[in-house]
Amino acid sequence: MFVDEIKIFVKAGKGGDGVISFRKEKFVQKGGPDGGHGGHGGNVYMEANNGLSSLGDFFHRRHFFAQKGVNGGSSKCNGKKGQDKTVLVPIGTLIYEIIKPLDLVESGVKQTPSLRLLADLNHHQERVLIAKGGIGGKGNSSFTNSVDQAPRIAEKGALGEDKEVFLELKSIADVGLVGLPNAGKSTLLSKTTNANPKIGAYPFTTIIPNVGVYTISPGRTFTFADIPGIIEGASDGKGLGFKFLRHIERCRLLLYLIDIDTETPEECLKTLNVLFNEVKDYDEDLFSRTTVICGNKIDTANGMKNMPYIEEQFKTTGKPYFFISGKNGDNLDTLCNYLYETVKNLPEIPLEEETYEIQTLKDNAVSVTIENGVYVVHCEKLERTIAGTDLGYAGSLRYVFRMFRKYHIDSILKFHGIKEDDLVELGGKRFQWF
Numbered sequence: 001m002f003v004d005e006i007k008i009f010v011k012a013g014k015g016g017d018g019v020i021s022f023r024k025e026k027f028v029q030k031g032g033p034d035g036g037h038g039g040h041g042g043n044v045y046m047e048a049n050n051g052l053s054s055l056g057d058f059f060h061r062r063h064f065f066a067q068k069g070v071n072g073g074s075s076k077c078n079g080k081k082g083q084d085k086t087v088l089v090p091i092g093t094l095i096y097e098i099i100k101p102l103d104l105v106e107s108g109v110k111q112t113p114s115l116r117l118l119a120d121l122n123h124h125q126e127r128v129l130i131a132k133g134g135i136g137g138k139g140n141s142s143f144t145n146s147v148d149q150a151p152r153i154a155e156k157g158a159l160g161e162d163k164e165v166f167l168e169l170k171s172i173a174d175v176g177l178v179g180l181p182n183a184g185k186s187t188l189l190s191k192t193t194n195a196n197p198k199i200g201a202y203p204f205t206t207i208i209p210n211v212g213v214y215t216i217s218p219g220r221t222f223t224f225a226d227i228p229g230i231i232e233g234a235s236d237g238k239g240l241g242f243k244f245l246r247h248i249e250r251c252r253l254l255l256y257l258i259d260i261d262t263e264t265p266e267e268c269l270k271t272l273n274v275l276f277n278e279v280k281d282y283d284e285d286l287f288s289r290t291t292v293i294c295g296n297k298i299d300t301a302n303g304m305k306n307m308p309y310i311e312e313q314f315k316t317t318g319k320p321y322f323f324i325s326g327k328n329g330d331n332l333d334t335l336c337n338y339l340y341e342t343v344k345n346l347p348e349i350p351l352e353e354e355t356y357e358i359q360t361l362k363d364n365a366v367s368v369t370i371e372n373g374v375y376v377v378h379c380e381k382l383e384r385t386i387a388g389t390d391l392g393y394a395g396s397l398r399y400v401f402r403m404f405r406k407y408h409i410d411s412i413l414k415f416h417g418i419k420e421d422d423l424v425e426l427g428g429k430r431f432q433w434f
Helices: 185-192 241-248 265-282 301-316 332-343 380-387 394-406 409-415
Strands: 005-011 044-049 063-065 085-090 093-099 114-121 127-131 162-169 175-179 210-217 220-226 253-259 290-296 321-324 367-371 374-378 423-426 429-432
Touching: 005 085, 005 127, 044 093, 044 114, 063 085, 085 093, 085 162, 114 127, 127 162, 175 185, 175 241, 175 265, 185 210, 185 220, 185 332, 210 332, 220 332, 253 265, 253 332, 265 301, 290 301, 290 332, 301 321, 321 332, 374 380, 374 409, 380 394, 380 423, 394 409
Parallel strands: 005 063, 044 085, 175 220, 175 253, 253 290, 290 321, 374 423
Antiparallel strands: 005 162, 044 127, 093 114, 093 162, 210 220, 367 374, 423 429
């Protein structure tokens, strides 16, 4: 199954928990805390691979998870890092994060999700970090100080990032073939490259993009991209070709293939104008690319009859042109040598956006909500510490209050109007404010 756009879900691994542990050995008194740290959660990466040509592998499997970090142990044994998850995608894949905006309360409707481009993978084994694993929690061996020599404080591991991701495939090729259905694009591709597209004497034989490599001599090659034929009205949603024009957006040169085996030459010229107009309606930048016009099927009686008149009209466009027979191979070498010499001097099409890595988790941010009269404090780092701490121990409470001051929790709560004896909730545990 050929798929060129799909939505998937990725989730990085949770960090392992730190532990509360104390050294207990014979003849060793007051061994002190020795709780180890949890391992970091695994990351999720995406990597381009030239062995793939479609996103069809994601059709039946759309959820990808990295491994969790291992919890810490006693004797200061740290947990193992979770195994990373690498998701392979075809070369030419654009990776978007799906961002779901908040409801529009004023209008009573929801905004549609928006997309943020994360990466544009255009080379074999190009790799990008998509979701970062959670950091491991600290064990109690990290919390000793001059006041508290036996802390009963540890941290839970942080959650890994999770994202809904939209993948869009755009084929990578040097030359893009543009033509009406049954113009002979697939025949040309099969005669000049290693591709094996479906060929038939009826319209819309090609229903998926095909890419082939033309070799002039060792080390001298270029690639063709063939897409389903365009018809008049494609920009209004008719036919198949308009949907697949994205697959020639990365091509440096466009080859317009015209079937000259028609009753009158005027039909051929109308075809050329239709193709020009539909590509222009799709994308003016694509229309302005370097262009070559090619009349196909000179091996037919109508083709030979129409060629002189059509050639005069091709000259008026100011663009280079050729006449070939894709079926018999006439003039194919001349055409392909010209394409190679032209393409090698054309600049690469710039990427949509430079690839970058996702930033680290922002676990220090503090926010407050009021739920049924209880002031609920949200701060990932503090919540992880509270969840793994023995609050029945006086030293642990002193540490928690120090963290309140460090993160200015008291000032934030006062801003929200907290009063004496009000309840505060943090990390699933409640405190009375005084």
